[in-house]
Amino acid sequence: MGCTVSDLNPPTSSGISRRTALRALGAGAGAAALLPWLSDEGLLAFSELQRRPAPPKPKVIPLAQFGTLEALVEAILPADERSPGARDARVAYYIDLLLSESDEPRRAQWLTGLTALDAEATSRFGVPFGKLDAASTDTLMTAISRNESAPVTPLETFFNITKQATIHGYYTSEIGIHKELRYKGNQMLVDFVGCQTVDGKDCPHCGQKAEI
Amino acid sequence: MQNDKTISIGLGDITRESRRLAMTITPKTGKWDVIVVGSGAAGGMAAFQLAMAGIKVLVLEAGRMIDTQKEYRTMEWPYASMRRHRMPTDERSIGVAEYNFVDRPYGNHPGFEKYRKLNSYAGNTFTRNWVVNEKENPTTGTPYAGVRARILGGRTNFWGRGALRYGPLEFKAASHDGFDVDWPISYDDVKPYYDKVDILLGCSGTKENLTQVPDGIFQRPSKLNCVEVEFKRAIAKMGRHYIPGRAGVTTEGVLNNKYRTRCMGRGRCGRGCDLHSSFHSPTALIYPARDSGNLTVRPYSIVKEVLLDEGTNRASGVRVIDANTREVMDFKARVVVLGAGALETTRILFNSKSPRYPNGMGNSSGIMGSYLSEHMMGIRGSGFMPTRIGKEPTLDDGRPVPPYIPRFRNVTDRQKDFIRGYHFQGGGGSGEYPGMANQMPGYGKALKSSIRKYYPSMISLGGFGEVLPRKENRIMLDPQVTDAWGIPVLKFDFKFGDNEMKMAKDMAATVEEMLTAAGAESIKVVNDPLPPGWSIHEIGTARMGDDPKASVTDKYCRLHDVKNVYLADASPFVSGGTQNTTWSILAMCWRTMDYLKEQMKAGDA
Numbered sequence: 001m002g003c004t005v006s007d008l009n010p011p012t013s014s015g016i017s018r019r020t021a022l023r024a025l026g027a028g029a030g031a032a033a034l035l036p037w038l039s040d041e042g043l044l045a046f047s048e049l050q051r052r053p054a055p056p057k058p059k060v061i062p063l064a065q066f067g068t069l070e071a072l073v074e075a076i077l078p079a080d081e082r083s084p085g086a087r088d089a090r091v092a093y094y095i096d097l098l099l100s101e102s103d104e105p106r107r108a109q110w111l112t113g114l115t116a117l118d119a120e121a122t123s124r125f126g127v128p129f130g131k132l133d134a135a136s137t138d139t140l141m142t143a144i145s146r147n148e149s150a151p152v153t154p155l156e157t158f159f160n161i162t163k164q165a166t167i168h169g170y171y172t173s174e175i176g177i178h179k180e181l182r183y184k185g186n187q188m189l190v191d192f193v194g195c196q197t198v199d200g201k202d203c204p205h206c207g208q209k210a211e212i
Numbered sequence: 213m214q215n216d217k218t219i220s221i222g223l224g225d226i227t228r229e230s231r232r233l234a235m236t237i238t239p240k241t242g243k244w245d246v247i248v249v250g251s252g253a254a255g256g257m258a259a260f261q262l263a264m265a266g267i268k269v270l271v272l273e274a275g276r277m278i279d280t281q282k283e284y285r286t287m288e289w290p291y292a293s294m295r296r297h298r299m300p301t302d303e304r305s306i307g308v309a310e311y312n313f314v315d316r317p318y319g320n321h322p323g324f325e326k327y328r329k330l331n332s333y334a335g336n337t338f339t340r341n342w343v344v345n346e347k348e349n350p351t352t353g354t355p356y357a358g359v360r361a362r363i364l365g366g367r368t369n370f371w372g373r374g375a376l377r378y379g380p381l382e383f384k385a386a387s388h389d390g391f392d393v394d395w396p397i398s399y400d401d402v403k404p405y406y407d408k409v410d411i412l413l414g415c416s417g418t419k420e421n422l423t424q425v426p427d428g429i430f431q432r433p434s435k436l437n438c439v440e441v442e443f444k445r446a447i448a449k450m451g452r453h454y455i456p457g458r459a460g461v462t463t464e465g466v467l468n469n470k471y472r473t474r475c476m477g478r479g480r481c482g483r484g485c486d487l488h489s490s491f492h493s494p495t496a497l498i499y500p501a502r503d504s505g506n507l508t509v510r511p512y513s514i515v516k517e518v519l520l521d522e523g524t525n526r527a528s529g530v531r532v533i534d535a536n537t538r539e540v541m542d543f544k545a546r547v548v549v550l551g552a553g554a555l556e557t558t559r560i561l562f563n564s565k566s567p568r569y570p571n572g573m574g575n576s577s578g579i580m581g582s583y584l585s586e587h588m589m590g591i592r593g594s595g596f597m598p599t600r601i602g603k604e605p606t607l608d609d610g611r612p613v614p615p616y617i618p619r620f621r622n623v624t625d626r627q628k629d630f631i632r633g634y635h636f637q638g639g640g641g642s643g644e645y646p647g648m649a650n651q652m653p654g655y656g657k658a659l660k661s662s663i664r665k666y667y668p669s670m671i672s673l674g675g676f677g678e679v680l681p682r683k684e685n686r687i688m689l690d691p692q693v694t695d696a697w698g699i700p701v702l703k704f705d706f707k708f709g710d711n712e713m714k715m716a717k718d719m720a721a722t723v724e725e726m727l728t729a730a731g732a733e734s735i736k737v738v739n740d741p742l743p744p745g746w747s748i749h750e751i752g753t754a755r756m757g758d759d760p761k762a763s764v765t766d767k768y769c770r771l772h773d774v775k776n777v778y779l780a781d782a783s784p785f786v787s788g789g790t791q792n793t794t795w796s797i798l799a800m801c802w803r804t805m806d807y808l809k810e811q812m813k814a815g816d817a
Contacts, residue, residue: 076655082664090294097294101301141655148653159655167649167663172290172297180660181667183644184607186287189477192611194435205606206438206599208445 058093059100060107065114066092071130072117073166075141083180086170094169095162113158117144120155218293218337219300221282230276230511234534237270237510239543244270244508245812247530247545249515249560252366253797254551254781256493256501261805262549263506267812270543271498272513272532274552275342275362278369278494284484285338290644297337302328305335306346311357311743317350317693317701334359334748338483339370348696353687353704357745358555362535364511365493366553367748370482373490373612374637374792375415375460377406377799379426381623381633382789389622389631392681395786396758396767399426405799405806413491413798414462416475416612420455424619424633425791432463434611439597439640439671444615446730452620457613457637460491460795471495477610490612491794512536516699517564518548518573518777525568527777533697547808547817551780551801554584555687558753558783559702561764561771562689572689574754574764574771582686583752584706585679585788588634590742591716592674593723594648595732597640600669608641608668615639617673617726619790621718630714632678635790636723640671647672671732675719676790679744680711681752706744716741749793754783768807769800776817778804 058066070092079085086092099107117140121129125136132140144159151157170176177183196203200210248258251273262269290296299305304327306318311333314321319330330346331339342363351358361367381388383395383402403426409415410429417430433456436444444454461481465474475489488495501507512535519542521528529544550557558581564573574580619633648670649663679685690703708716720739727735757763760772765784771777780801782793811817 077660078657080657080660085660094294094296098298101295101298138656145655163655164650169296171646171649171663174289174291177289177291177644180664181642181646182605183642184605185609185642185644186289186478186480187610189607189610191432192434192477193607195438195441197441198435203438203441205603206442208438208441208599 058096061092061096061099061111061114065111065118066096067130068114068118068128069095069162071132071137072114072162073169075137076163076166077170084175086166089170089173089175091166091169091173094173095165098165109158109161113154113162116155116158120144216293216295218285218288218295218297221285223279223282223341226277226279226282231536233277234510234512234536237508239541242268242270242508244268244543244545246270246547246549246808247272247543248549248551248780249530250274250366250550250552250556250781251364251498251509252361252368252493252551252553252781253371253794254553254801255549256365256368256497256551257798257801258549258551258780258805259507260497260501261802262809263501263504265809266506267809269501269507270545271507271509272515272530272543273362273364273509273511274514274535275364276511277509278342278364280484280486280488280492280494283341284369284486286480286483286486287478288483299335299337299340302326303331303335303340304329305331305340306333306357308333308742311355311745316352316355317346319345319347319350332359333357333746334370342369349701350693350695351702351704352690352693353702354706355743356704356706357743358750359745359748360553360556364498364509368491368493368794369484371460371491371794372792373459373461373481374616375417375428375458375491375795376616376791377426377428378402378789378791378796379423381424381619382787382791385632385787385789391631393757393762393786396756396763402796402799402803405803406795408802409795409798412466413460413496414464414466414489415458415795416456416461416463417458418456420453420618422453422618424623425458425616425635428458430458434459434463434613436615437608437639437641438606439600439608439669440615442597442599443640443671443726443730443732447617447726450726450729452726453618455616455618457611457616457639459612461485461489461612462491463489463612469496469500471499475612479609479611481612514697514699515552515560516540516697517560518550518774520564520566520568520573520774522566522568525774527573527774533699535697538697547776547778547812549778549780549805549808550783553781554750554753554783554785555702557779557781558687559689559700561754563700569773573777574773576773577761577764579683579755579762580764581688581753582683583681583755583786584685584687584704584750585681585752585785586745586749587747587788587790588677588679588708588712588716588741588744589674589746590740591677591719591723591738592638592672593720593727593735593737594670594672595727595730595735596648596666596669597671598669598731598733600641601733602665603668605642605668608639609643613637621715627718630711630718632680632711632715633790634675634677634715634719636673636675636719638671638673640669642668643670646670671727671730673723673726675723676747676749676792677712677715677719678788678790680709681755681787682709685709687753704744708741708744712741749782749788751782751785751788751793754779755786756784757786769804770807778808780804
C-alpha cells in the first residue's frame with residue numbers, strides 16, 4: 001500500500017517513543033528484551049530495515065554492469081529534494097526482470113549498450129560510468145541525449161530505450177507514485193471533490209474564480 | 213513469474229464450478245421457456261426481464277462463470293508486482309499498428325507463434341482471462357479490431373461506462389439529412405425504457421437540455437476538475453458544451469440489489485468494480501435473476517446455430533458445442549433470444565442454415581450482415597492547461613468517466629463536407645501515471661521537475677464519429693476458416709468512407725481549435741483514425757424495419773423470418789449516432805422483452 005507506517009508516524013529524533021518504535025517493528029515486549037542495546041532511533045532504523053524486502057539478485061545483467069545500469073537510471077531520474085530517484089525505486093531491478101523475459105536480441109541490445117556506455121566513460125574519463133563524478137556524468141549524459149528526437153549512434157539509441165523504461169519503471173513504483181507525484185487517487189472517497197468553482201467557490205488549487 | 217500474484221490469481225475454484233455446472237446442465241435436466249444466448253448487457257437484461265416475470269430461462273454463456281471477488285482487482289497498484297502489470301510471457305495483445313498490417317487471421321501470423329494466447333488490443337492484466345484467444349476465435353477479411361469476451365457478463369466486466377441515450381437525431385437521422393432510412397421507431401418509443409434502465413441500474417449525470425444527448429434520470433454527477441473547468445469556460449464562448457460524463461455507475465445506490473453498492477470514487481472501473489457500483493451484468497442482472505429461481509446459467513456453451521422446425525417455421529432451440537468436452541447437444545425452448553453481441557449474433561444466424569433458409573436464418577432479405585456501423589476513434593488532441601502548470605497535484609481521477617463534449621456538428625447547422633457528427637470524451641488532471649512523461653525531453657533533475665511541473669495540467673480529448681450505415685460495409689461467413697470448434701467464422705468487408713474521412717479532418721481541426729481557445733500549451737493533435745472496430749460499438753448487422761425485404765427484424769427486434777427468435781443486442785440498430793452503445797442495448801432489450809412477454813402471454817410465442 002501507498003501509506004506505510006513511517007508515513008503515518010514520521011520518525012523524528014525527538015518525538016519518537018520506544019513504544020512507537022516497537023509497534024512499528026511489530027514486536028512485543030519480548031523482542032524489546034532481545035534488543036536492549038538499541039537506542040529508540042536505532043530500533044526504528046532496525047524496524048525500517050526489517051520492513052524493506054531483501055534486494056533480489058539481478059537475473060540477467062552481470063553484477064558489474066548492474067552498477068552501471070543503476071547509475072544510468074539514477075542519472076535519468078535522480079533523487080532530489082522532493083523524492084528519491086530511480087535507484088531507490090529499484091528501476092534497475094525492474095529492467096533486469098523485463099530483460100529476463102525478453103528475447104535474445106533485446107537482451108543483447110541492453111548488455112551491449114551498457115558495455116558501450118562504460119567504454120565511452122572509460123575512454124573519456126578513465127573510469128566506468130558508475131564511477132564518474134557528477135560533472136563527468138553530466139557531460140556524458142548531455143552527449144548521449146543530444147539527438148534524443150532522432151538518435152544516430154547506438155549509444156544515443158540506448159539512452160532512449162533506457163530512458164523510456166526508466167520513466168515507466170519509476171512512475172509505476174511506490175516512490176514514483178506517492179513520493180514524487182504525490183498522486184492522491186485510488187482510495188475510497190465519500191465524494192469526488194473536483195474544482196471548487198463547481199461548488200460556487202474560488203478554487204485554491206487553480207486560482208479560478210467562482211462563476212457569478 | 214509463477215510467484216507473481218497479479219498473474220496467478222487463483223481461478224481454480226471458479227473453473228471447477230463452471231465445469232461442474234456444464235456437466236450437470238444438459239437438455240435432459242431441465243425444461244425452459246426461453247433460451248438466451250449470451251450474458252452481457254443484452255443477454256443479462258433479457259434474462260433479468262424474463263426471469264423476474266416468472267419465465268423459466270436458460271442462459272447459454274460461451275465462457276466460464278466469473279469470480280468477481282478475485283477477478284475484479286480494482287485497487288491493485290502497479291507496484292503490486294515488479295512486473296508492473298505486464299502480461300505473462302506466453303500471452304500477447306495485438307498492437308494498434310498490427311491490425312492494419314498483419315494478415316488475417318491475426319492469430320496465424322508467425323510472429324505470434326510463440327504465444328499460447330493472442331488477445332485483441334483490449335487484453336491487459338485485468339481483462340486477459342475474459343477476452344478470447346484470437347488463435348481459437350479467428351476472423352478474416354479487412355482489418356477489424358474486434359473485441360470479444362467469453363465470460364459471464366461478457367464485455368460489461370470491463371466496459372467504458374459511457375451511458376448515453378440516442379435521441380431524435382439518431383432515431384430519425386434520415387429525416388434529418390436524407391441519408392439511408394429512419395429507425396421504424398422513435399425516441400418516444402424507447403424513452404420510457406431508458407428511464408427504467410436509469411432507475412434499475414443507476415446512471416450518473418447532469419440535466420443539460422440538449423437534444424443531441426437527451427437527459428435521463430440521473431444520480432449524483434461527477435464534477436469537473438480544475439483543468440476541465442478552465443477548458444469548459446473557454447469553449448462555452450464558442451457555444452460548445454463540456455459536461456460531466458454520463459456513467460452507467462450508481463453514485464447513490466440502487467434499490468433491490470444486494471450485490472451492488474454506491475460508487476466510492478476510486479476510478480479504475482474498467483478493471484471490474486469490486487463494489488459493483490459500475491454496471492456489470494453478473495451482479496446487476498444475472499445474479500438477481502438467478503435468485504428468482506427462474507434462471508439457469510450454463511457456462512462453456514458455444515451456440516453454433518438456431519434450430520428450425522421446418523414444419524412450423526419456428527425455432528425449436530439451439531445447438532450447443534461444449535467448449536471443453538466438445539459434446540454437441542440441442543437445447544429446446546419455446547423462444548430463442550440472441551444476445552451475443554451484434555457480430556456474434558449475426559454469425560449464429562448465418563450459421564443457422566436450413567433448406568428453407570440456405571443463406572442463414574433471418575436472411576431472406578439478403579441484407580443480413582450489411583450496414584455494419586460503429587464509431588470511428590483515434591482523432592484526439594492534448595495539451596497543458598495554464599492554471600495548473602507547476603501546481604501541487606489534486607485528486608482528479610476518482611470518478612467513473614471523464615467529461616463529455618456533446619455533438620455540435622449538424623445539430624442545428626449543416627456542414628458542407630459531411631453529414632452526421634461526432635463527440636469528444638476526455639478530461640485531465642493528475643492521473644496515476646503521468647502520460648506525458650515519455651515525451652518530455654532531457655534527463656536528470658530538469659527532466660524530473662518538468663514532468664512534475666506539467667503532470668497536474670494535462671488535458672486530453674478523444675473523438676467518436678458516426679460511421680455511416682452503408683450496405684457495402686458488411687460481415688459474412690468465411691467459406692474456409694473455422695474456429696477451434698469447427699464453426700465458420702466472420703469475414704469483414706468494412707472501410708471508413710469518404711464521409712468519415714472528411715469528418716475526421718473536421719474533428720482534428722475542432723479539437724485543436726478548442727485547445728487553442730483554452731490557452732493550452734504544447735498542443736498535440738493526432739489526425740489518424742484507429743483501426744475499424746476499436747470503439748467496440750458495433751451495430752446494425754441485422755437491422756430492423758417494417759419491410760421484410762429491406763430488414764432482418766421487425767420493430768420489436770423479432771426476426772421477420774422466424775417469429776419466435778428475438779435479437780437483444782445492437783444487431784437490429786439502424787444507425788448509432790456518436791453515443792456509446794451499451795445504454796441503448798439495455799433499453800432496447802427491455803422493450804423487446806416486454807413485447808416478448810406479451811406475446812408469450814397471448815400464446816403467440
